[in-house]
Amino acid sequence: xxxxxxxxxxxxxxxxxxxxxxxxxxxxxxxxxxxxxxxxxxxxxxxxxxxxxxxxxxxxxxxxxxxxxxxxxxxxxxxxxxxxxxxxxxxx
Numbered sequence: 001x002x003x004x005x006x007x008x009x010x011x012x013x014x015x016x017x018x019x020x021x022x023x024x025x026x027x028x029x030x031x032x033x034x035x036x037x038x039x040x041x042x043x044x045x046x047x048x049x050x051x052x053x054x055x056x057x058x059x060x061x062x063x064x065x066x067x068x069x070x071x072x073x074x075x076x077x078x079x080x081x082x083x084x085x086x087x088x089x090x091x092x
Contacts, residue, residue, distance in 0.1 A: 008051055016044045 019040045 005055060012044065012048060
């Protein structure tokens with residue numbers, strides 16, 4: 001999961017860098033370049049926030065699954081221990 005997140009961040013950073021350099025080196029007026037760069041950065045911010053939101057939703061889902069599995073396992077072990085103790089008490 002961490003590798004995927006790092007790859008996504010690196011890809012987005014690379015795209016942003018390429019877009020910024022392309023706009024800065026393109027023949028356009030300073031105002032046009034500034035507007036293009038501002039819009040590109042706003043789009044980048046939106047993309048990053050969307051991606052982060054999706055990752056957070058995935059993590060919340062995994063956390064819920066982990067909690068359920070852990071609770072089931074603990075309940076099962078608790079019942080096994082109760083059964084063993086009950087048998088030992090009855091034997092004594």
